[in-house]
Amino acid sequence: MHDDRFARLPKPPYYAVIFSSLRRGDAADGYAEAATRMDELARVQPGFLGVESARDNEGFGITTAYFDSEASIKAWRGHDEHASARQRGRDAWYAQFAVRVAKVERAYEWECGNA
């Protein structure tokens, strides 16, 4: 009973982009649509492996996107529509964010009832 909010990832090694962000209180329109579009677009990028995301009621969120290589991350970063969305993020949606790019070396999953 794998929940779809968890990414189904291959065995490590692979890469993670950890994106932490705080939404602005006065957030402008277009955020939800852009977030959905970026999710759809990321999923069809070469080397994309999976994505997970959570945002709390205070507007703080963490998204982790997984790719097979640094090259795939760089290609996604260079995608025109993604670059444009990032600019709108700085201009309108976010008060603060942090990006960390990391190489996943080991991983472990657990599901209730599968122990």
Added chain:
Amino acid sequence: MHDDRFARLPKPPYYAVIFSSLRRGDAADGYAEAATRMDELARVQPGFLGVESARDNEGFGITTAYFDSEASIKAWRGHDEHASARQRGRDAWYAQFAVRVAKVERAYEWECGNA
């Protein structure tokens, strides 16, 4: 105006433990207290660098904890009280979780007004 929900981290390299979890609908008592205690305890472990966490209204959450080395992660993993909390997590609190351990190679932060 750095928001406290963002970890203040040194320059890479350092390590990330990415913990994704889905709470059970029938979650037992003691979770909030244990989560607070684990946060406090993690913060005083040798090599701890910072932690960020977000959980949405559907009970899906991501916590990223940062440490200076694999050795520090292993020591924290071996901490008695932490091991006991993980067992309670499997017994009572979580429907599913995933742990990925990764080496952060580069990082970038942005704050509105500091561009």
